Amino acid sequence: MRNRNFLALKIKLSVILVSTSWSVFANTKTFTSEKLETADSTPKQVEIFGSKSEVDARRDSIAGKIIIGRKSIEESGVSTAADLLKRHPAVTVSSNGKLGLMGMPGHTQILIDGIPATGGKDPLELDVVHIENIEIVRSAVAEFGPFGSAGTINIVSRKINRRTTNSLRSSIAGGPQGSGADIAWSTSMFETGSPYSYAAQVSLGKSRQHKFESSSLSAQGGGNFMTLVERNATDRREDVRKLLASSTFAWQRDTENKFSVEPSAFVMLSESTASTASAWLPTDRGPSASSEISRSPLHSFSLPLKWELTLPKRAALTLTFSPTRFSYRKDLDREETFVSLPPRSQQNLQGSDRRTDVLRANYSRRLEQHALKAGITQLRNREDTEYRSFLNGLPDASLNTFGTSKTGTDDKISIFAQDEWRFSKLMSINLGISAERRKLDMNEGIFKTRIRYSVISPSANITWRQTTDAKDQIRLGIARTFNSPFNDQLSARPTINVWSPCPAAGLCGANTPDFADTVGNPGLRPERAIGLNLSFEHYIGEDSVITVELFDREFKNAIGKHLQLMPVPWADSPRYVIRPENLGTAWSRGIGLEAQINTAEVWKGMPKIEVRGAVSFAISRISLVPGPDNRVAGQSPWTVKLGTGYGFAVIPLKIGFDMNLSPAVWTRSSEIKRDYKNQRFDLGFDGSWTVDPKTKLRFNIDHLISSNLDGSEQLLDGDGTILLRSASRTVEPKIGLKLEQSF
Template sequence: MHGVNNRGRCVGIQKFPFLLAHAFIFELAMAGAVHAKQVSADATGIQADTVPVVDIKGGQTDVQARREFIAGKIVIGRASIEASGANNVQELLRKEPAVTISANGRLGLMGLPGYTQVLIDGVAAPAGKEPLELDVTHVESIEIVKSSLAEFGPYGSAGTINIISRKAKRLKTVTQLRLGALAGGSEHGSNFSWSTNRAEAGSPWIFAAQVSAGSQTRSDDSSVSVRRWFDDAPAVVQQVGSTTGWTRTDRLSLGGTVSWEAGRRHVLEFDPGLLWFKVSNRGVESDTWSAPQSRPHMVFSDGGSPLTTLSLPLKWTFRPDRQSKLILRLLSSHYHLTRDNNRLEAYIDAPDQLRQSPRSSHNRGNTIKLDYTRTIGAHDIKTGASVVQSRSSNEFAYLLDGVADASLQVLGNRRDVRDCRFSAFAQDEWRVNKVLGVNLGLSGERRTTDIDEGIYGGSSKFTSWAPSGHVSWKLPGVTERHLRLGLARTLTAPFLDQLTGRPTINPLAPCAPGACGQNSIAYADTAGQPKLRPEKTAGLNLAYEHYIGDDSIITLEAFSRHIDGLIGTDIQLENVPWSALPRYVARPANLGTARSHGLSLEAQLQLRELWKASPDMNLHGSVTLAHSSVSTVPGPDNRLADQSRWSAKFGGSHAVAGLPLKLNVDANWTPSGWVRSTATRKLYTSRRSELSSQAIWTFASGWRAKFTFDHTLSGDATRIESFFAEDADFERRSVRPSRDRFRFDLEAKL
């Protein structure tokens, strides 16, 4: 691949789709020949060779499944998903011991949410689709690996969370329904989900469908204060403000599967999906300034962002024999977003101004993915290759009192992006004997991103190779114990927003009509960096797993990461095209090297496996300790963003004897602390403590009612940002109150 031409096609790999098409035709020809052989054999009374039916044993627990993976893959199966009481993927993962929660609520592995890869069916989610917001109605299982596997590509330095979508199954017809309502001190809403699976005995056709919808309104208020220091002089309060408002989120998700089995060798699946999502908001900001000139003292804002995503995946599975499988996936996705932002600003020394910034985005993507697996003796071999091509167009407008804002005309009104990726992998999972297993793999990707946005633009190109190796050793003894070692080299690629040069003007340091003035470091604009390079990470994981029965496990794991070309945010005073005077701009930058290491203890215990006379109770929890440092940032507190010094979670479930009642409790803690991300910025977040309790009552008819109460133990959330400039230092302190909420859900299998 040598680039992307003007039409957005990947030069040098255009022939790949045609090769796949030829392979598809060739395999169909083979299938036809085999079918003819079977018909001929039946006519002559001779039995042709057939593929034996593989008997998959049911009833395997998630812990039992975990033992089979050399790389220590954690599996959350459908039975565990239904028993969890969670409504979406994020709620489910918050209960999982291996998943950590950062001080700002982000989920990740090893305390590194920014380095955790989240996939859907082994590939990145289509544009506009947030995997963690998926309703569990659309989820069959979730896989978690706290290292890198070649089959998941060269990304995910902290690991991968792979969400497996629900597909049609050859089982009896079943329909599930859920109705829910949410209420609390600051939010209310409702949700609905429905799924069905229909299969007729003897029919080659299977049908499945899932529908989920919901609406949620959240009111929010916060306060902010900004202080400024000049050398050794006392601090001056520059701004005191408050914000009140509400946000409404409406969503509708449709998914389905049509599956056709052509004999025992071929399965063709079509899994269309539609997501509609709209966020509406309205707010009022009130500010008091020490120097009110050219600064709004009151702002009335409103906006809306409707989003539509359509995905059309087609999957063909061919089984030449019981030892091998070929899967061809074709995916076409379309994404459309419109965004309206309106700000009416009231000034003391000037007339009111109405600022509007409508935006429209459209994305089209196509993916071709071919995977082949084969078992040769003790080796399970996987290989694959894929091509991803996408093109997006964005249109912008900057209006001041209904006419184009002359100060921002230099930015232009359009951005076109063409992205092309070619990736391949090979992986061998070798079970040397009953106690030793080895997983070796290599994945690579070549990627070109061309950005055209008027005065900005450029091209980002890189090629990456990511080797990985895992060793699993079953220790001798009556109790099953495993030692696992993982080594991997991975990549973290910049996001598109980190590569685009188009700025976002700080609304509290707006441009005056016809010209942009100077801002301060506390009110910096934000923009991307077209020359940003990917991060490269070397990682090591060493884990000891102690299994107790079929449902209990204790894991002690040490981990280490070395990151080259760390991507962070740097704030500098720059000469910029949109202002005649220098302005402070926050941009992503490669800051140098970083190191992170830590230790985690995780437990998942079924008490009756420890003590037979105990109540029917499950306990789970984890504690993670982590330390990190960034070479180019002065200490102390020069840690990786979002990685806390420690985090903990604890939970349990109890089936009440004699009653159709199950109780669930989950809690998590993250400490307060400072993180110095660059020489010019330091951030403090207050401690985070949450408690969620749930009661599930199952009726004789099969319906069940869920009562969930979420409570914040840590009180209001405080955030402090300190900025350091040559002329002055600033401190911005914001406080956001926390509120409890209650949710009721009614579920049934029909």
């Protein structure tokens, strides 16, 4: 009944706003919106520079699109997209450290240039030297496709500037838990009157992480006392080397035709070692010591080709073909010693080659009151992965049914159409529809996975202000969206827990819930959602805005991780496994207060201090998971973030700090499993010294004050025993120094 009443409220609110918009339209004379084109009606790219333009662009965007422009990126002094987004009030940092919108990282869509990342790149780990701007939309718009139930973060690749520029950044960082160094260079060559232009960016980095973790496993039987079962301490070191080079070569053939090629290459090598000392009761239950060595090289290369065609009547067509080739290898060796048993060794080898081809066509046309967009994208991803697993030097027979290879073809066709209709100076509407059809065929030994589905997502965003010069604005967004399962979530091939391996001679035996295997679910269905965002924005001056936003999401076929005991093809008796499941219906509702303020605009006579912050509250429930704590994974009951920046008038120094806080939280994922995350508090400090107009020195202290990353898992065994596994990792400060030069 509660959900029905809320749905009725959403329908009534939509009808009222649409009726109001029609009334305003019927009583308002038509007008000519501000032109963004040149006198010859050729569409012109709008470049966002500085906080003033960003705030104005947000106010003018019907869907409330937030843009972090190139100037803000350069002034931030951060190195990666993740560090940049952590500072922004619109982005929440959950108790597990993941970034998302509205506290739902698992439902936030992250794109690069409007499509999911290819070539093994983690979008959030991209060096900012490769980023032109970042777009954030908490509602849904058709141009970003039918996915992203909690909004979209779109990272736009670096473009050619309309001026010749060169910049160089070098940095070092270190602390008790690791060190690193990187260098980034960018250049752009553009001459007025020349048909040729060029831009390139290169980032090279090396880092070493040193983590010391401790954990314990305790059991509680019929009494109230916990008995220690296992305790271990792990010393882990990881070395990562990265190289990313990207460039753009453009040729303006004439006023209508522009051709460009944008090659990029990415190379990463990760090497890690870990040693664990363990104590067990009884002593023969597990190894007394273990060690792991892994090596994972990754290579990818992309060669996008683009044709931009300017059409009559203020229209434009862009055709892009982007082939990507990706190669990944992972070698893992594990050695274990026991008190009263012979030593045991495990070896896992994996080699994966993927080919991704993307063909896109985007059309746009601007009329006096309309901005039309439409597009179609065809993506084909082909994968060929080889596996080799050994126990004590012999092939792992428990995985024979899955063969030694996995092959698959994933075909997607996506289309969208969108109209931004500014039918009065007081009200505008963004109407769109997007759709995707997916065909996935995957072969893993005797297991054949065949996925077919089509989804359609309508969306509507409305903005309204009382007068043309009003500082206040109301937005409403309603959309039907989806979450599509990843390929790994559909794979039938398991990852067998290293603490409960199978004998090399045959199938596995039983395991316990604390040492569960992980596996995908070929029967997983796409998650459907109906979403509503209602916000009130108050603009102050040119750089300040305060936003209050309500959101609601209703999910069907909600996707979550589920721990269960079930028959499996790699064992002769049921084993505990963790796999993705459709957990029935779910809902999430919340409210957020966000502020981006220049104090000189709010209080006359005050010095110019940048203040940014956000407070959010949310509740959520999942129907097929018993309570309490059956909330959407990753969503905290509340979060707080605060940041400041102040530039001194008498010296060329600017300082600032950023703080993120989220509470300790329990999350229940199944009938027998609950997870606990400790309160998360993190405070960082940064500063910059302008040596001259072309040279800037930056310094920062990450985790200046930070809480430890403590967590627990509570499991209910089949015989009523409660198992509690606790883990802890200390977080230490890290000091960094950067030198930036332009020439």
